[in-house]
Amino acid sequence: MQKLFVKQSLSQKLSPQQIQFIKLLQIPTAELDSRVEEELESNPALEEGREKEKEKEDDNSDDYDEMDYSETSLESLKDSTTDVNINDYLSQDDVAGYKMQGDGNYQEEDRDMPISSMTSLIDELTRQLGYLRLDERMHTIGMQLIGSVDDDGYIRRDLDAIVNDLAFIQNIQTDKSEIEKLLRRIQQFDPAGIGARDLQECLLIQLKRQEKIKKEDAPLTEENKGEFKILEDAIHIISMCFEEFKKKHFKKIQRKLNLSEDELRAAMGIILKLNPKPGGSGFGMVKVQYIIPDFTIKYNSGDLELSLNSRNAPQLHISRNYTNMLEGYDKSDKKDKKLKQEVSFVKQKLDAAKWFIDAIKQRQHTLLKTMSAIMNYQREFFLEGEDSKLRPMILKDIANEIGMDISTVSRVANSKAVQTDFGVFPLKYFFSESIQTDSGEDVSSKEVKAILKGLIEDESKRKPYSDDKLEKLLRARGYQIARRTVAKYREQLNIPVARLRKEV
Structure with missing residues (x-):
């Protein structure tokens, strides 16, 4: 039996301003320019650059008109409470709520810039397909394979x-054996x-091509018999x-193929020089991402x-x-409905322009406040640049230091980088767990x-250390x-x- 009842509950929702700030906070510097451009295009009330001196002289009392946040020191970024009182003009019922661009099903656009173009793999394969001089039907099948x-x-x-694709899309009837023949x-x-x-077929194709080229270059003789054998x-x-090859069970390979250790080592030397991903051999779109330190x-x-x-x-x-x-x-007829809509x-x-400017200012303040806390916490590292100087540090440590939520610190650290005298580091680099030593001292997991x-780099590759052995070696150095x-x-x-x- 269904019943109707009233239930009272408390819930917390983010305001449009909070959503605005969160989205701006998590994007890196490289994407901020694009985000500002989007807002400038969508909101004519927002303008970029300094206002003309004459306009500023006309009304020096209105500090809302000009908001320049070009200063980048922490001391210069103070909370602004400046507001425009426009409630006298309109009732609340007449005002449409501010809807931030991208609310709803919002997804950050992928902007990996810059991108340099090269000859694509498909273009190169299509060019080579033309050398086979196929008829129209077989050329279509070849293009389907290349695609x-x-x-x-x-x-x-x-x-x-x-x-099936050829039958339904290209109206070409064929079978698996014909396609496999062209694929070869x-x-x-x-x-x-x-x-x-x-992978097995990929490596075999390369090995058999080497064998074919070697036979074409020089016939088998007593002098080069060893090379052909390898x-x-x-x-x-x-x-x-x-x-067995995938699992590096070399003893099993030796027994199965009756190979000596030297013969196995020579053959493995050839195999390890093969290309497991031939599609990445200088073809396709090359994405070059530049790290811009925040x-x-x-x-x-x-x-x-x-x-x-x-x-x-900005x-x-x-x-x-x-x-x-x-x-x-304010000086016109307030009963004019059309003017009221305008x-x-x-x-x-x-409202949207002011909130965006305030969000940019708050972003600057939060970034500097968070990075300042990280710098002070990891001061020894920034002075000397040695990993051993990194202190164990988690998001909660910085959140407590700056009096903000852990999620805010996470958004700052997730996609930002800092340039130091020792190189450029992502902020995530400075966060790590703590490991206790025999002396009770906490050291960074880094x-x-x-x-x-x-330890692994110095191990014998013929008898590499197991995880148990590595554990014992670390404990011997005092790391619990x-x-x-x-x-x-x-x-x-x-x-x-x-x-x-x-x-081997």
Whole structure:
């Protein structure tokens, strides 16, 4: 039985101004210019640059008209309470609420700039397909195959699915065997290994091409028989022992193929020079991302100086024309419905412009306040630039220091970078867990990772250290660390397990 009842509850919602600030806070300096341009285009009440001197002299008492936040020191950024009283002009019912651009189903646009263009892989394969002198039908099938090539050079789409695509989209009836026959010809294109359906096929294509070229260049003789034998062994390893090869079970490969250790080492030397991703061989769109530091920390006369990138301080002000329109409305007939609608639009745009300027100012203040706390917390690192000087630091430490929420610190640290005398670092670099030593001292996990990386680099590649062994070595140095933590740090350093680090 359904019943109606009244329930009272408390909930918290972000205001449009808070949403505005949050979205501006999390974007890096490189994207701020674009975001400001978007707001300037959508809001005619917002203008960029300084107002003309004459206009400022006309009304020096109205500090709302001109808001220049070009100063980048922390002391210069103070909370502004300046507001425009336009409630006298309109009732609340007449005012449309400010809707920030991008509210609702908002997604940040991907702006990886700049992008330099090169000959694409598809264009290069299409050019080579023309050399096969195929009829129109087979050329269409070839183009369908080329269109199925991934960015790394593989065709992972099932050939039966390509048969169906040709039937339904191109109205071409074919079968798997015909497509596979053409695929074999495409696999002879450059770069070597293109069009393979898996890694094993990719490596075999490259090895067999080397074998073919070697035979064409010089026939088999007693002098070069050893070179052909090495290449033949490499082909056998990939074709007959691929699972053992992936898992680096070298003893099993030796027993299965009856190879000596020297023969295995020579064959592996050839295999390891092959290209597992032929699609990345200088083709396609190359995205070049430049890191633009949001902060700069310099050592000057025994002290550290923090400054904010000047691009974080755009010069914005409210349009004089729009404020004049409101002043004109005060002297006109307030019962004019059309004029009332116009001023409603003007007020909405003025509110939006003021909130945007305030959000930019608040962004500057929060960035500097957060980075200042990080700089003071990691002062020894910024003075000497050594990882061993990094203190354990989590988001909560900085949040408590500056009196802000952890989520705010996270947004600042997530996509920002700082330029120091020792290089450019992402802010996330300075956050790490703490590990306790035998003496009870807390050290940064980054210090432990650096030592772990050094131990692995110095190990014997024929008998690499297991995680248990690495744990014992770290404990011998005074770091109280569990084996699972060793495994976690090793994975974070993108270092494989001992078995996969083993070499012949």
